[in-house]
Amino acid sequence: MSTATTQKITLAKGLNMGLRKAMEDDDKVLLMGEDVGKLGGVFRITDGLQKDFGEDRVIDSPLAESGIVGTAVGMALRGYRPVVEIQFDGFVYPAYDQIVCQVAKYTYRSQGKVKMPIVIRIPFGGGIGAVEHHSESPEAQFAHTPGLKVVACSNPVDGYWMIQQAIAHDDPVIFLEPKRQYHADKAELDESATPEPLFTSRVVRPGTDATVLAYGPTVKTALKCAEAAESEGRSLEVIDLRTLSPLDMAPVYESVRRTGRCVVTHEAHVNLGMGAELAARVTEQCFYSLEAPVLRVGAFDTPYPPSRIEEEYLPDLDRVLDAVDRSFSY
Amino acid sequence: MSDPASPRSDTFGPDLAEVFGPSQSDGGPDLVQLLTPEGERVHHPEFDHDFSAEELRGLYRDMVLTRRIDVEATALQRHGELGIWAQLLGQEAAQIGAGRALRPQDYVFPTYREHGVAYCKGVDPLRLLGLFRGVDQGGWDPNENNFGLYTIVIGAQTLHATGYAMGMQRDGVVGTGDPERDAAVIAHFGDGASSQGDVNEAFIFAASYNAPVVFFCQNNQWAISEPIERQTRIPLYQRALGFGFPGIRVDGNDVLATYAVTKAALQRAREGNGPSFVEAYTYRMGAHTTTDDPTRYRLNDELEHWKLKDPIERLKVYLRRNGLVDQEFFDSLDAEAKELGHHLREGCKALPDPKPLDQFGYVFSEMTEEIAAQRDGFAAYLESFEESHA
Numbered sequence: 001m002s003t004a005t006t007q008k009i010t011l012a013k014g015l016n017m018g019l020r021k022a023m024e025d026d027d028k029v030l031l032m033g034e035d036v037g038k039l040g041g042v043f044r045i046t047d048g049l050q051k052d053f054g055e056d057r058v059i060d061s062p063l064a065e066s067g068i069v070g071t072a073v074g075m076a077l078r079g080y081r082p083v084v085e086i087q088f089d090g091f092v093y094p095a096y097d098q099i100v101c102q103v104a105k106y107t108y109r110s111q112g113k114v115k116m117p118i119v120i121r122i123p124f125g126g127g128i129g130a131v132e133h134h135s136e137s138p139e140a141q142f143a144h145t146p147g148l149k150v151v152a153c154s155n156p157v158d159g160y161w162m163i164q165q166a167i168a169h170d171d172p173v174i175f176l177e178p179k180r181q182y183h184a185d186k187a188e189l190d191e192s193a194t195p196e197p198l199f200t201s202r203v204v205r206p207g208t209d210a211t212v213l214a215y216g217p218t219v220k221t222a223l224k225c226a227e228a229a230e231s232e233g234r235s236l237e238v239i240d241l242r243t244l245s246p247l248d249m250a251p252v253y254e255s256v257r258r259t260g261r262c263v264v265t266h267e268a269h270v271n272l273g274m275g276a277e278l279a280a281r282v283t284e285q286c287f288y289s290l291e292a293p294v295l296r297v298g299a300f301d302t303p304y305p306p307s308r309i310e311e312e313y314l315p316d317l318d319r320v321l322d323a324v325d326r327s328f329s330y
Numbered sequence: 331m332s333d334p335a336s337p338r339s340d341t342f343g344p345d346l347a348e349v350f351g352p353s354q355s356d357g358g359p360d361l362v363q364l365l366t367p368e369g370e371r372v373h374h375p376e377f378d379h380d381f382s383a384e385e386l387r388g389l390y391r392d393m394v395l396t397r398r399i400d401v402e403a404t405a406l407q408r409h410g411e412l413g414i415w416a417q418l419l420g421q422e423a424a425q426i427g428a429g430r431a432l433r434p435q436d437y438v439f440p441t442y443r444e445h446g447v448a449y450c451k452g453v454d455p456l457r458l459l460g461l462f463r464g465v466d467q468g469g470w471d472p473n474e475n476n477f478g479l480y481t482i483v484i485g486a487q488t489l490h491a492t493g494y495a496m497g498m499q500r501d502g503v504v505g506t507g508d509p510e511r512d513a514a515v516i517a518h519f520g521d522g523a524s525s526q527g528d529v530n531e532a533f534i535f536a537a538s539y540n541a542p543v544v545f546f547c548q549n550n551q552w553a554i555s556e557p558i559e560r561q562t563r564i565p566l567y568q569r570a571l572g573f574g575f576p577g578i579r580v581d582g583n584d585v586l587a588t589y590a591v592t593k594a595a596l597q598r599a600r601e602g603n604g605p606s607f608v609e610a611y612t613y614r615m616g617a618h619t620t621t622d623d624p625t626r627y628r629l630n631d632e633l634e635h636w637k638l639k640d641p642i643e644r645l646k647v648y649l650r651r652n653g654l655v656d657q658e659f660f661d662s663l664d665a666e667a668k669e670l671g672h673h674l675r676e677g678c679k680a681l682p683d684p685k686p687l688d689q690f691g692y693v694f695s696e697m698t699e700e701i702a703a704q705r706d707g708f709a710a711y712l713e714s715f716e717e718s719h720a
Contacts, residue, residue, distance in 0.1 A: 030500075056499075056500055061535070062531070062535060062538055064527075064534060064535070066489065066527060067489055067528070067531035067532065070488075070489025070490060070493065070528055070531065070532070071489050071493030071496060071532075071535050072493060074439075074489065074490040074492060074494035074495070074496065074497065075493040077472070077478070077490060077493070077497075078494045078498065079497065080497055094527075098486065098489065098528070101483050101486065102481075102483070102486055102490070106479075107692055107693070107694060107695060108693055109468055109479055110467075110468060110472065110479060111466065111467075111692050112691070112692040113473070114472060115695050146693050147694070171694045171695050171696075246698045
C-alpha cells in the first residue's frame, strides 16, 4: 500500500481537504458564509482556505442566511458553483424560502435552461451540549422539497469524497454534516481510491437477522448497536443511507428481504421524518418478507430540549437495541 | 389617543408628520423631473440628457406598445385565455426609462410585472403570457436576452441580482473603463417588497461588497391593498443612505427623467462605484392583478388625480407642441400596435399546453430514477385509459 496517498483524518479534516481539492480543480467554486474566511468557520471546516484562495473565493458574508443563499443563486446564474455554509442547522430557517422556492425550483421553472449547482453545507444534529437552535435535524423538510438533493456523510472518508462530488454535481445539494463527529474519530483516507457514486447507500456492516437503517450521526450508534447485539447472538446488518433524496433503496430492499426485519434510526423527530418514508417504502416493496413491522427510533416530537437532558432525547444504543428486541418479539 | 394608522409626531428626531405632509403627494422636493405632467421640458442640474427627436419618438413608441401589451393581456384574461395578469397600466415610463437605459451586457432581475423592461430587452411579449396562461413558468431563456425569469416571491430576486453582480465583479467586467465590456445588474421590485427581509439583506450585501447593482423600485403607492404608508415612515429613497449608498427619487411617470437617472445609476455601477437605489415615484392605475378590486381600498379621486400625470400623454403633448411628430407617425404607430395586439391574441391561443408527462421533466438537470419511475407509472396509467377506449 502506498503511504504517499493515505493518512488518518477526522471528518473535519476530510471536509477541509475535499473543499480544497474542489477549489483547486475548478476555479468557479466559491465558498460563502458567516465566519468561513479568517476564522475558518466556527467548526474550522474551511480553515486556511481563504488564506490560500483569497477573499474573492472564500467570502466572509454578512450575518444573513437568506442573503447568503439568495446571493449564491445569483452567483450560480452567473456560472459559479457556490458552496455556502449555514453555521448551525437551526439557522437555516431564515434561508428556507430561498432554498425551497428559489434554489430548488430554478431548473424546473426554466425548463432546464438554468442549472443551480449550489451546495448548502449544514452542520446538523445534536449531542454537543449547545443552546437551542444548534442541534437540530431538519433533513426531512428538505428531502420533502422536489428539486433538492439531500445527502448526509457519516465518516471522514465519505466527508472527503462526498463534498467534492456534491460540488461537481449540477443540481442543488443539501449537504448534512454530523457536527458531533467532526473531531471524534479518525479514519484512513486513500486519496488515490475511486469513490462510490454520491447518491448511493452502502452496507457498512453485513448481518443476517435484522436490518438497521441509519445516516449521519446515527450510523455510529447503529454500528455500536450491532456490536452489542452480536454478543447477544444477533447479527444486525447496518446500512448507511448516505443519500436521503433521492433515496437509494435497492440495497435496503435486498437486505430486508434477506433479514425480514427493519429498524430505522435518525436524530430527527419521528413524526413525518425520514423513518416514515423508509418504513412506507420497505413495507410496500418487502411486505411478504417482513417478519415484523418496520420500527422507527428517533427523537421525540418535541422541540430540542435543554442540553442537560439531550442524551435522553436522542436515540441511543439502548433505544435502538430495544427496538431490535421489539422487532424480534413479533 | 393617537391614531396608530397615522404618521406619528416624535419628540425624538424630526416630525414625521411633516415627511408625509401634502408636499409628498407630488413626490416631494427631491423628485427628479425632466418633463412635467403638462408636457413642459424642465432641466435638472445633475440628471439631464440631450434627447434627440428620434430618441423621444422612440421612447413614446415604446410606451405606447408597452401599454398595448398590457391592455391586450388584460383583455385576454377577461376572455378566459389567461388565468391572471399583472397589469402595469401607468408604469410605462418607469419601465421604458429603465429598460432603455440598459446596455445589452446588463442583466435584469424582474418581478412579475416588468413587461415593458422585457420588451426593451428583446423578449417577445408573447413569451410573457405563458406563465399567466399556465403553460409554462417562464418561456424565455434568461441568458438569451439577459432578462431573468419572473419572480413571484416578493423581493427574492434582489438577492439573486446582488449575487449575479458579485459574479460580474469576479469575472472582471466591472470598472475596466471599456464601455463595451463593463456591465451592471438591475433589480426591479415594488414598494411592498421594500418591507421584505430579502430586499434589506440585498442592500446590505450590495453595499458591503460594492456590487454593481441598481435597485430599481417602482413605488406605485399600493401593495395590493396596502398603501405606501404601511410600508415606510420615510420616503423610500431616503432609506438607501442608511445602507451606505445613494438613493434618488425620480418621477416615474416621466420617461425622460427615469431614463436619465437610471442611466447614471447603471453607469456608476459599471464603473465600479457600487450600488444605488432608484425610487421611481409612480402610480398603478390598474389593479394589482386582474383578481384584485382596487375600488374596495382606494378612492376614485386618487386615480383621477394620477390620470392627469399619465406618462404617455405628457410626452405626446411635448412631441406635438415641438413639432417632432406628424400624423403619419401616429398612424404608423397605431398600425404597429394593432399588429402587436394581433400577435398576442392569436399567439396566446396557439401557445401549446404542456403534455401530462412534461411535469416530470427538469426537476433536476438530469432525470432521476425515482422521478422516471413515477413518470413511467403515470404514463402506463394514462395508456390504460386509451386501451379501454380502443
